[in-house]
Amino acid sequence: MMTEKEKTIVAIEKCRRYESTEVIEALKKIIQPFGGLKAMISPGQKVLIKPNLLAAAAPAEAVTTHPIIIKALVEMVHEAGGEAYIGDNPGSDDQQQTLEISGLKAIIEQTSAKALIFSGNSEQQVFGFQERIIPLARELEQMDLIINAAKLKTHALTGLTGAVKNNYGCLHGKIKKRYHMEHPLPLDFSRLLIDIYLAVKPAFSILDAIVAMEGTGPRRGKPRQLGLLMASTSAVALDSIAAEIAGFLPAQVTTIAAARELKLPGAFFEDIEIRGLKLEECRVKDFDRGPGGHGKISRLIASFPLAYFRNLLYARRPYPTVDSERCVECGICADNCPLQVIDCSSGIPEFELYEYIRCYCCQEHCAEGAIKLEHNRFPSS
Numbered sequence: 001m002m003t004e005k006e007k008t009i010v011a012i013e014k015c016r017r018y019e020s021t022e023v024i025e026a027l028k029k030i031i032q033p034f035g036g037l038k039a040m041i042s043p044g045q046k047v048l049i050k051p052n053l054l055a056a057a058a059p060a061e062a063v064t065t066h067p068i069i070i071k072a073l074v075e076m077v078h079e080a081g082g083e084a085y086i087g088d089n090p091g092s093d094d095q096q097q098t099l100e101i102s103g104l105k106a107i108i109e110q111t112s113a114k115a116l117i118f119s120g121n122s123e124q125q126v127f128g129f130q131e132r133i134i135p136l137a138r139e140l141e142q143m144d145l146i147i148n149a150a151k152l153k154t155h156a157l158t159g160l161t162g163a164v165k166n167n168y169g170c171l172h173g174k175i176k177k178r179y180h181m182e183h184p185l186p187l188d189f190s191r192l193l194i195d196i197y198l199a200v201k202p203a204f205s206i207l208d209a210i211v212a213m214e215g216t217g218p219r220r221g222k223p224r225q226l227g228l229l230m231a232s233t234s235a236v237a238l239d240s241i242a243a244e245i246a247g248f249l250p251a252q253v254t255t256i257a258a259a260r261e262l263k264l265p266g267a268f269f270e271d272i273e274i275r276g277l278k279l280e281e282c283r284v285k286d287f288d289r290g291p292g293g294h295g296k297i298s299r300l301i302a303s304f305p306l307a308y309f310r311n312l313l314y315a316r317r318p319y320p321t322v323d324s325e326r327c328v329e330c331g332i333c334a335d336n337c338p339l340q341v342i343d344c345s346s347g348i349p350e351f352e353l354y355e356y357i358r359c360y361c362c363q364e365h366c367a368e369g370a371i372k373l374e375h376n377r378f379p380s381s
């Protein structure tokens with residue numbers, strides 16, 4: 001029988017706004033149950049703070065981890081004697097633009113943290129769902145510790161994106177596109193995400209849920225004030241509690257479903273101990289869970305016992321389609337489609353195939369919000 005001592009801790013605190021003093025105070029409270037950053041960092045150690053930098057989006061859009069949280073973490077790492085680095089492999093090819101628009105360039109200048117530009121691969125062997133080689137960014141090898149600073153958002157493919165999926169940005173280059181292509185079904189993709197998380201091994205995870213994203217996340221949903229900051233040594237436990245707060249069934253978040261298959265620490269609610277706020281104080285009844293978490297069919301699928309059939313049923317996901325009124329014909333969606341099934345040669349995108357993977361990379365990368373998701377139709381121009 002599991003004892004109280006063996007439970008995975010998740011700490012939750014209120015933080016109403018992105019204001020430095022308030023954020024630092026809340027961060028200290030959620031890190032305290034783990035002994036504080038000083039207990040984790042030895043003087044002189046290199047610490048990577050890994051934000052969610054999905055796209056070149058302003059902080060108010062709730063697409064990226066808020067810069068005030070990153071700034072507070074940098075200051076706390078420095079206070080603990082560590083050397084802070086900030087690094088991610090953003091969706092956009094223009095990393096400098098992403099850093100600037102997300103507010104992180106200013107934070108790097110203000111705090112003397114160093115930007116870590118991922119420039120090559122280092123192969124890591126993992127034994128998760130299968131023995132596989134994960135090509136992580138080479139620069140990760142130079143780091144002594146990784147703090148995973150994630151953003152809570154809905155995700156059309158996995159239900160929710162939080163601490164587990166944030167590790168996907170530790171891959172280098174275009175491998176992210178290839179992985180999407182090779183793992184078209186949500187549960188398969190989530191098993192890969194778990195293996196990547198096991199390869200990255202962040203020491204600690206923070207979840208920015210002060211303003212989360214609901215609806216059609218992770219790029220085009222709506223900002224939703226939750227006023228919460230959360231932390232754990234287990235990204236799986238953190239996402240499990242975040243899913244509870246947002247009203248998902250655990251199996252609707254396929255990264256949690258995958259973690260349960262491996263019986264990872266924090267995958268089951270009864271293995272988690274919550275510190276700080278009580279879960280009842282945090283639940284949001286009307287959170288818009290988006291395409292992955294709504295309706296009776298989605299709930300039925302989530303409770304379906306056999307992973308294989310559940311995977312097939314999840315394939316009933318919506319298709320992307322183009323709003324020609326909003327489209328500025330930039331071609332970025334085509335550049336980022338792993339299957340290269342978008343043809344922008346005559347301006348407005350045309351989807352060339354009916355059988356494709358619905359990874360939603362096109363929607364994530366469209367800065368104009370011109371790609372929408374629709375059920376029960378094949379894609380059209």
Ligand code: SF4
Pocket residue numbers: 322326327328329330331332333334344347348349365366367368369370371
């Ligand atoms: S749909 Fe978006 S990304 Fe694609 S061409 Fe139009 S504006 Fe650009």
Ligand code: SF4
Pocket residue numbers: 320336337338339340341342351356357358359360361362363
């Ligand atoms: S068209 Fe969009 S959803 Fe379909 S494979 Fe390409 S990027 Fe993914």
